[in-house]
Amino acid sequence: MPSLEPETLDALLVSLEVASFAMLLDVVPGLGLAYLLARKEWRGKSLVETLVTLPLVLPPVAVGFLLLFTFGREGPLGSRALGIDLDLILTWKGAVLASAVMSLPLVVRTARVAFEGVNPRLESMGRSLGLARTRVFLTITLPLARRGLFAALVLGFGRALGEFGATVIIAGNIPGKTQTLALAIFDNYQLGHEREALRLVGLTAVIAFLLIWFVERLLASGAEREGPR
Amino acid sequence: MKRTGWIVAMAVLTSLALVASRRRAGHEGLLVFAAASLRDACTELGRSFTARGGATVHFNFAGSNELAYQLLAGAHADVFLSADELQMDRVESAELLAAGSRRALLSNALVVIAPGAERAGPFSPTLLAQADRIAIAHPEAVPAGRYARAWLEREGIWETVRDRVAPAPHVRGALATVAAGGAPFGIVYRTDASSSDAVCVVFAVPGERVPPIRYPVARLARIEHEAEARAFLEFLAGDAARAIFERHGFGVIADGR
Numbered sequence: 001m002p003s004l005e006p007e008t009l010d011a012l013l014v015s016l017e018v019a020s021f022a023m024l025l026d027v028v029p030g031l032g033l034a035y036l037l038a039r040k041e042w043r044g045k046s047l048v049e050t051l052v053t054l055p056l057v058l059p060p061v062a063v064g065f066l067l068l069f070t071f072g073r074e075g076p077l078g079s080r081a082l083g084i085d086l087d088l089i090l091t092w093k094g095a096v097l098a099s100a101v102m103s104l105p106l107v108v109r110t111a112r113v114a115f116e117g118v119n120p121r122l123e124s125m126g127r128s129l130g131l132a133r134t135r136v137f138l139t140i141t142l143p144l145a146r147r148g149l150f151a152a153l154v155l156g157f158g159r160a161l162g163e164f165g166a167t168v169i170i171a172g173n174i175p176g177k178t179q180t181l182a183l184a185i186f187d188n189y190q191l192g193h194e195r196e197a198l199r200l201v202g203l204t205a206v207i208a209f210l211l212i213w214f215v216e217r218l219l220a221s222g223a224e225r226e227g228p229r
Numbered sequence: 230m231k232r233t234g235w236i237v238a239m240a241v242l243t244s245l246a247l248v249a250s251r252r253r254a255g256h257e258g259l260l261v262f263a264a265a266s267l268r269d270a271c272t273e274l275g276r277s278f279t280a281r282g283g284a285t286v287h288f289n290f291a292g293s294n295e296l297a298y299q300l301l302a303g304a305h306a307d308v309f310l311s312a313d314e315l316q317m318d319r320v321e322s323a324e325l326l327a328a329g330s331r332r333a334l335l336s337n338a339l340v341v342i343a344p345g346a347e348r349a350g351p352f353s354p355t356l357l358a359q360a361d362r363i364a365i366a367h368p369e370a371v372p373a374g375r376y377a378r379a380w381l382e383r384e385g386i387w388e389t390v391r392d393r394v395a396p397a398p399h400v401r402g403a404l405a406t407v408a409a410g411g412a413p414f415g416i417v418y419r420t421d422a423s424s425s426d427a428v429c430v431v432f433a434v435p436g437e438r439v440p441p442i443r444y445p446v447a448r449l450a451r452i453e454h455e456a457e458a459r460a461f462l463e464f465l466a467g468d469a470a471r472a473i474f475e476r477h478g479f480g481v482i483a484d485g486r
Contacts, residue, residue, distance in 0.1 A: 020245040073303035090289065090304035172299060174260070174289045190401060191268075192408045192427060 008200065010176045011184040018092060018167075018180055019160035022099035023153050026107050030156065031149060034111030035141075039120075056105040060165025064098060067170045071097075088170065095171035095178050099160035107156035114148020115141065151215045158211040162204070181207075258285030259457050260305065262296040264312035264444065265399035266337070266373065266418050270477040271310070277473065278464050284457040292371040292399035300325055300449070307458040310334070310446045312400075313372035317445045324450070331447035334465060336480035338419045339376055339439055341432040344410045352431040357414055358386045364395045364406035364415035372442075373400035377416040380439045404428065418442070420478040443482065 004012070036042075037049060055063050070077050071088045079085040088094040118141050126136040142149070164182040171178040173187055181204045188197035263271045268290050275286035289296065289306065297316040300306060301323055309326075311317045314333075320326060341352065357363060366374035374396060381387040397403040400417050407415035408427035415428070422430045446465060448458045464470055471481045 016245060024243075068302055071303075073301070079303055085303070087305065089302050090299055090306075172289050172291070172304070174287055177260070177287050190405050192405050192425065 005196075007175060007184070008196075008203065011179050011181050011200070012203065014092065014095075014176075014178065015161050015180040015182075018095045018099055019157045021096040022103055022160040023107075023157050025096060025100040026104055026156055027153065030104055030107035030152070031111050034108045034149075034152070035115050035137075037108070038112045038115035052108050053105045055102050060102060060163070061169060063101060064166030064169030067094075067098060067101065067166065071170070090170075090172040090174065090178065092171065092178050095163075095167050095180065098166035098170050099163045102163050102166050103156035103159040106159050107152045110152035110155055111145075111149050114145040114152060117148060118144045147218050147221070151218045154211055154215050154218070158208060158215075161207065161211075258287055259307045259454055259461055260287050260289065261308040261310065261461070262289045262291075262300065262304075262306045263310040264293045264296070264372065265290050265401045266312055266421055267310055267444070268401060269424050270420070270474055270479065273473050273477075274465070274470055277469060278461060281464070281469075283460055283464065284454065286461065290399075290401075292366060292373075294367075294370040294372070295398065305452070306449055307452045307454050308446065308448055308461060310444060311372070312337075312442075312444055313375065314443060314445055315375075316372065317447060320449075321447070327448040327450045327452075327455075330462065331445055332466075333443045333482045334446040335444035335474060336482055337442045337444065337478075338436055338480075339373075339380060339416055339434040339442070340419045340422050340430045341434065342404070342407050342415045342417055342422050342428040343413060343431050344407050344428055346426070347429050348431050354384045354386065354432070357381070357384075358389045360390070360393065360412075360414050362393050362395050362412040362414075363390055364397060364403040364412035365417075366400045366403050367396040367398065368394060371397075371399055373403070373416075373418060376439055376442055380416070380434055383438050423478050444479075 033048070033052060037045065068089065069075050071086060071094075072078050073089075074080055077086075086093070088097055122144070123136050123140055126140045127133070131139070161180070162182055163180070164186065167178070167180065168183060168186070173179050173183045175184075175187075179187065181200055185197050185200045185204070188194075188200065261271070261275070268288075271288055271290070275288060279285055289299075291299075293311040293313060293316040296309065297311070297319045300309065300320050309317065309320060311320075317326075317331065321331065341357070365377040366372070368374040368378035368391075378387060381390060395403075395406055395412055397406060400421055403415050404417050404421045404425055406412050407417075408425050414431070416434075419430070419433065422428060446462065448455070448462060452458060474481050
């Protein structure tokens with residue numbers, strides 16, 4: 001690989017850290033929601049299901065604007081209403097929030113399939129052997145679903161890496177602070193720097209390829225080992 | 230074996246996050262919101278300021294209207310450099326500026342550009358009325374677009390061309406449209422035109438036919454880096470900065486009022 005320009009390295013590091021934090025933010029609510037959707041019935045389930053999927057279909061700028069509006073100075077969760085300043089506008093924290101929201105549907109949907117793939121009879125056998133519910137979850141459900149859950153987080157990470165529309169609105173495009181690879185590509189396109197833009201596209205494509213290849217292998221080897229259900 | 234995958238995954242994520250926050254700690258500095266047209270000049274100024282012992286300077290370049298909106302929405306910045314007084318007024322009337330820090334810094338001029346290294350034949354503003362597309366910054370919001378529109382109105386051709394205007398989010402977007410051959414003409418600042426090899430100036434708009442193009446600068450109120458921000462504003466008013474601004478084609482307003 002040719003040596004990276006400092007600006008490119010900055011964008012790469014910002015992308016990786018934003019996507020990592022976004023997944024840290026998503027892991028509990030994402031997997032928790034996925035489990036509830038896969039295993040439980042409750043009132044309003046289909047409403048929650050739809051709401052969680054919404055960012056997959058809504059234009060990302062719409063989500064970005066909603067976030068800016070909500071967390072803006074005068075918004076319902078803004079510094080004036082809360083009394084404290086969450087410092088989300090035009091900061092890397094804002095980029096994390098935008099990426100986390102935009103990736104959540106992918107995390108939940110993929111993890112839900114993974115939970116649904118676990119044979120419920122194994123769980124009820126565990127319970128009939130006297131295991132507590134949390135123990136059943138931790139020692140039976142989670143290990144059996146682990147490949148799919150891991151794939152869910154990797155896919156979410158990938159989605160977070162590619163996030164643009166919501167991020168550019170709430171986090172702006174500040175080199176070295178909030179400029180991710182996707183934003184850097186946009187910047188270079190606007191400046192007419194074709195070669196830099198192409199190089200960034202290449203780098204992004206390599207990362208995306210590796211992530212997807214990893215997910216496919218993860219899911220394929222899981223299917224092989226555990227066999228048809 | 231079963232849990233190792235998870236442990237590895239969480240370890241990877243956490244270590245990435247730790248690396249990131251460690252890196253972040255060494256990445257503090259001034260944050261300057263600057264009009265898109267200042268991109269090249271400010272990038273150079275930032276390096277020069279840091280090289281002279283000043284703080285690291287990060288820039289957020291966008292249309293001044295977008296920057297003002299971001300500031301009103303609660304974004305934290307130390308310094309705001311706007312391409313018109315109107316956007317600075319919006320921020321000032323929200324009481325976000327440090328009192329007494331606002332001053333006029335730069336002046337600029339409009340030019341008509343065309344794609345390519347040169348364009349044959351004479352130019353007159355009536356040619357714009359015949360063009361099938363004209364790239365300018367957004368004529369209702371972005372300073373460069375408002376100046377361009379004011380000139381076109383003055384020439385009496387705004388109503389003719391308004392439907393053929395391709396509005397860009399900031400002046401560099403209009404420049405990029407023309408540079409890529411997306412429009413036969415564009416109206417940008419003189420300083421933008423000289424930043425690109427892919428466009429040529431076909432007409433310099435006389436200053437008296439456009440409202441005065443002035444760039445005000447101010448410190449924001451309630452900031453963490455007040456001393457550094459003061460130092461940066463002083464640096465902007467100094468000789469080293471003047472030389473850089475002038476090399477990029479800006480006029481420097483001496484008394485600042």
